[in-house]
Amino acid sequence: MEKFSAFRDPGTGIQPFLSPVPPSETDVLATAFLPIRHLIGTLRTSLVLVLALVYLILVRGVCLILTPIPSVSRTVTRLCTALLARLALCLIGFWWIPAELVTRKRGKAPISSWRPAAGDLIVSNWVSWVEILWLAYRYDPIFVLPVSNAAVIPVSSTPGDASISYTPGRRTGTGSAAISSSQRVMSTRRPILGFKVVSLLSMIRLTGQTPQSSSTELRSIEEIRRSSDRPLVIFPECTTSNGRGLLRFAAIFKGVDVPPKGYNIFVMCVRYDPPSSLKPTLSYSVPSTSFTPLRHLYNVATALPPQSISIRLLSLSDSPSSQLFMVSEVVPSPGPDDDVLSEACAVLIAQIGKMKRVGLGWEDKAAFLDFYRGRAK
Numbered sequence: 001m002e003k004f005s006a007f008r009d010p011g012t013g014i015q016p017f018l019s020p021v022p023p024s025e026t027d028v029l030a031t032a033f034l035p036i037r038h039l040i041g042t043l044r045t046s047l048v049l050v051l052a053l054v055y056l057i058l059v060r061g062v063c064l065i066l067t068p069i070p071s072v073s074r075t076v077t078r079l080c081t082a083l084l085a086r087l088a089l090c091l092i093g094f095w096w097i098p099a100e101l102v103t104r105k106r107g108k109a110p111i112s113s114w115r116p117a118a119g120d121l122i123v124s125n126w127v128s129w130v131e132i133l134w135l136a137y138r139y140d141p142i143f144v145l146p147v148s149n150a151a152v153i154p155v156s157s158t159p160g161d162a163s164i165s166y167t168p169g170r171r172t173g174t175g176s177a178a179i180s181s182s183q184r185v186m187s188t189r190r191p192i193l194g195f196k197v198v199s200l201l202s203m204i205r206l207t208g209q210t211p212q213s214s215s216t217e218l219r220s221i222e223e224i225r226r227s228s229d230r231p232l233v234i235f236p237e238c239t240t241s242n243g244r245g246l247l248r249f250a251a252i253f254k255g256v257d258v259p260p261k262g263y264n265i266f267v268m269c270v271r272y273d274p275p276s277s278l279k280p281t282l283s284y285s286v287p288s289t290s291f292t293p294l295r296h297l298y299n300v301a302t303a304l305p306p307q308s309i310s311i312r313l314l315s316l317s318d319s320p321s322s323q324l325f326m327v328s329e330v331v332p333s334p335g336p337d338d339d340v341l342s343e344a345c346a347v348l349i350a351q352i353g354k355m356k357r358v359g360l361g362w363e364d365k366a367a368f369l370d371f372y373r374g375r376a377k
Contacts, residue, residue, distance in 0.1 A: 007368045009358035014245040017368045020281045027277035041302035044091050055084045078140045085137035092300050093307035102352050104318045114313045116231035116266050123345045124268045126235040127243040128284040129207040131270045136200050141231045143203040144195040146238045148211040187363040192250050194218025208287030210239045210366040238362040242285040246350050248361035253341035258320050265321040267314040269353030279303040312352045320344045
């Protein structure tokens with residue numbers, strides 16, 4: 001929509017924040033099946049909520065009794081999490097989720113498997129809460145969220161309000177790219193003060209939000225990693241996009257050597273198919289202000305055809321943690337103060353997922369949400 005064109009990436013023309021919508025043509029079949037879809041959506045959503053309650057009772061309740069026996073407690077927790085997460089995915093339509101192991105070079109067979117261990121990092125783009133469930137099912141990792149005290153970037157209502165601005169669109173001079181729109185203050189990187197560990201359900205609930213301040217004790221990635229008994233999941237975008245482009249990565253690995261020492265970095269990319277009249281979008285870029293993300297869960301649960309997801313896992317031999325990894329092949333001329341590891345991961349995710357990178361970051365997402373909700377009032 002043109003009123004949100006100020007949040008379109010100037011280099012690619014991609015709007016990475018608005019939720020994708022199905023084609024506007026009237027679908028007679030979708031209209032005919034609407035009552036059945038609502039019935040199925042209500043049933044599926046209720047069953048998923050029951051599974052969430054069972055998860056709380058088993059993992060946050062019964063498994064605490066086994067805490068004095070760490071090995072048994074860890075095994076039981078892992079099995080319960082994997083089973084319940086997979087059941088939840090099945091209920092919303094993900095009957096089969098293939099994960100493809102890929103390499104950077106065509107024709108080259110992967111020579112290493114994807115087995116993240118305790119203290120390893122899984123770095124991925126972030127589109128929805130669905131990949132959170134998949135990661136919990138496959139690896140039962142530790143989820144961390146970035147914390148920042150950055151203020152929302154204001155949106156200029158007139159072109160003259162911004163001293164530093166850009167013009168959205170592809171700059172071709174034709175079509176929608178040539179439409180003039182309100183200019184906006186160019187966002188700058190805001191510092192990430194630290195990270196906090198969150199539970200699986202909290203990670204799902206906070207999906208789509210941007211980094212906020214926190215009263216809990218903050219730790220660095222390295223501090224969390226050293227004391228962890230599971231792999232860590234890191235989303236350097238720090239918020240979700242709509243899957244049409246890769247957001248600018250925050251500088252969360254600044255000062256980390258490449259390749260890092262003592263642990264491995266596993267890089268993955270997730271993509272979803274565009275929505276249709278019978279399948280709502282799976283991306284969750286605009287979080288609800290209440291019951292997050294229950295409303296989106298219900299919409300997804302109304303889909304009649306099976307859901308699909310594309311997960312591509314980069315072979316560990318091509319990862320930034322490989323001793324054969326050449327930084328110059330991915331980041332040609334890094335500066336002395338650049339976050340080389342974040343930049344390398346961004347390039348790799350874009351390559352294996354065949355995605356375009358945009359210059360907008362989580363700071364722009366915070367301004368977008370403020371503008372979007374202000375328009376909705």
